[in-house]
Amino acid sequence: MTDLTTTRDSGRQSGGGALLAVLALVTGIAAIVFGQAWLGAVAVGFVSAILITTVARNRAEEHSEPPATPLVEESPPGAPAPVRMPATLDADAVLHAMSDAVAPVAQAVAAHMWLEDPSSATLRLVAAVGPMSPAPQPLALDDEILGKSVREGAAALAPLARVQTGGVERVIWRFALPLTPGTARGVAAVDISVTADPNGMELARLTTPLRGALAGSLALHIARIETEMAAALVEVARDLSRRLDPEQVLQTALDTAMRMSDAATGSIMLTDPATGRLGIVKAEGLPADVVRDTSLGDGEGIAGWVLSTGQPLLIEDLPARPKSGRRHGIRSAVSVPIADSDGTLGIINVGSRSFPARFTESHMHALETLGKQTAVALRNANAVSSSRELYFDTLKALALAMETKDPYSKGGTERILSYATDIGAVLGLPEEQQEALRVAALLHDIGMAATGEPVGSIDRPLSTVEHGLLKLHPQIAAEILQELPALREVVPIVYHHHEWFDGHGYGGGLAGESIPLGARILAVADAYVAMTSPRPYRGAMSTTQALAELLDKAGAQFDPSVVSVLKDLLTTGDDRAPERQRP
Structure with missing residues (x-):
């Protein structure tokens, strides 16, 4: 040999x-x-x-005779078996291996792994196994065992508690090993139940071979968190890029922030361009008076501090803090700026009423990135909204100019627009359809110009030609609008707004729900405004008279559900119904 x-x-x-x-x-x-x-x-x-x-x-x-030395050194009788290395870096598997490693000298009752969160100076539980696993409450970094091991970068051993088992007093000891995966810091610990003081050197000898696996498991946990956060941020960036309405951008940002941080409360504050003060524009879980009355200047409160510094802030409360010292019951909070290279637009706030909160430095960094994404999306949405408003105001000016040809229709366009908008909102029209309905309310009678003299001002029966031209005006309007690609969603509403619910109207001969909902809404709003407006041959009807006429024709000329909504708007005192006429 x-x-x-x-x-x-x-x-x-x-x-x-x-x-x-x-x-x-x-x-x-x-x-x-x-x-x-x-x-x-x-x-x-x-x-x-x-x-x-x-x-x-x-x-x-x-020519020399070498000594007979075995290839593999055999363990002397009674020596502990070699440490069983885990097959994976799964946290539970590695911690079970740690429990098994100390089995020759002590009974393990728990094994657990912790990660330091520098922003809150706490240790956060990553995983735990065993019948006496610790609670998931964060531990302060000044903890006498786990915190000490992390701070000093050395193993620590100390007793935790005395217990009586079967008349025998046993002591629970905790042995901790520091872990340093990359730039992060953490600790793994095993709690043992013994009748005599344990040998720290022996525990270190038994568990040291597992330090690499423990550190690798903690690194894998960190990587998993960062990957999940990154995936969530990529998804929300994609979602925000599709939002062209500022309200939708803000709601998406708030929903995402609360979901990512598992928060109980959340709010988005924007700066008032006139005063520079922060006000709440979106909120979840906060009292209505708080949302209404909160106003913060530069440097005032947590949000004011974030606004003035442009830096995110994480505040982790202490369990012993009295309730009177908390704001709205919030014990932990994160505030980040909604900011980009062009400046700060506002603040995203999330809060937790429980301790411990789930907030960590990783959450704060993820929310900070969300704040930057929100700022870009909000500026884009505001620009699109401004363009839409300018575009809509231009169309409105055109419609009002057309009204000047008929003094009896003055003010009617704005009333039709307002009623149609309110009915559409109650019926839950999607934003795109609601926008098309608003434009259709402005331009539905653009084809009336083909009739020559405004029919509303004629105080005699219409001739056959005039009546034919009147019936053609929806088709003429639709053909005009069809030439404008941006208004093609409006065309079906305008073309079919004189269809009857029973199929006896004009346009395409449609009936019931085959008539576009926007057209059914416009038909009711248009008829109500026409009946409550004066004409050369009659006075304006009262609200009661007009509603009676609509109800009488519901199911024949008009959609009953649309008539019902308008009736509710007019009779319940809802402020959404403009210029209501009372009996």
């Missing part, structure tokens, strides 16, 4: 001799190059001596 140690030593010696020989040879070559004969002679002698010594040693070793 070959002695692995002797062979290695011999190899090292032979290797060392060869190295010296090479050095001597290099020296000889240098002597020849630089013309130093004496140096060359010394080098040749040195090489010869090395070669003779090496040959003699090798021959002696060939």
Whole structure:
């Protein structure tokens, strides 16, 4: 049997001799190059001596009898078995391996792993196994065992509690090992139940082989959190980029912030361009009076501080803090700026009423990124909204200009627009359809220009030609609007707004719900405004009279559900119904 140690030593010696020989040879070559004969002679002698010594040693070793040393060192009787290494870096698996490692000297009742959160100076529980696992409450970094191990970067051992089991007093001790995966810091600990003081050196010897696996498991946990946060932020960035309405951008941002941080309360505050003060524009879980009355200036309160510094802030309360010292019951909070390179637009706030909260530095950084994404999306949405308002105001000006041809229709367009908008909101029209309905309310009678003299001002029966032209005005309007790509969603509403619910109207001969909902809404709003407006041949009807007429024609000319909504708007005193006329 070959002695692995002797062979290695011999190899090292032979290797060392060869190295010296090479050095001597290099020296000889240098002597020849630089013309130093004496140096060359010394080098040749040195090489010869090395070669003779090496040959003699090798021959002696060939005739010597190596000691019989086993290839694998056997454990002496009674020694602990080798540490069982976990097959994966799963936290539970690694912690079970830690419990098993100390089994030869103590009964493990729990094993757990913690990660330091520098922003709150606490340790956060990552995983725990065993019948006496610790509660998930964060521990302050000044904890006497776990915190000490992290702060000092050394193992720590201390008693936790005394327990009586079967008449025998046992002591629960906690042994902690510091972990440093990358730039993060954490700690793994095993709690043991013993009747005598444990040997810290022995516990260290048994668990040290697992430190690499423990650190790897903690690093995997950190990577998993960061990956989940990154995936969530990519998804919300994609979602926000599709939002072109400022209200939708803000609601999406608030929903995302609360979901990411598992918060109980949340709010978005924006700065008032006139005063520069922060006010709440979106909120969840806060009292209505708080939402209404909160106003913060630069540097005032947490949000004011974030506004003035442009820095995110995480506040983790202490369990012992009295309730009177908390704001709206919030014990933990994160505030981040809604900011980009062009400045700060507002603040995102999330809060927790429980301790411990789930907030960590990772959450704060993720919310900070969300704040930047929200700022970009909000500026884009505001720009689109401004363009839409300008576009809508231009269409409105055109519609009002058309009204000047008919003094009896003055003010009717704005009333139709307002009623149609309110009915659409009650019926839950999607934003895109609601926008198309608003434009249709402005331009539905643009085809009336083809009739020549405004029919509303004629105080005699219409001629056959005039009546035919009147029936054609929805088609003429639709053909005009069809030429404008941006208004193509409006065309079906305008074209079908004189259809009857029973199919006897004009346009496409549609009936019931095959008529676009926007057209059914416009038909009711248009008819109500026409009946309550004066004409040369009659006075304006009262609200009661007009509603009676609509109810009488519901199911025949008008959609009953749309008539019902308008009736509710007019009779319940809802402020959404403009210029209501009372009986």
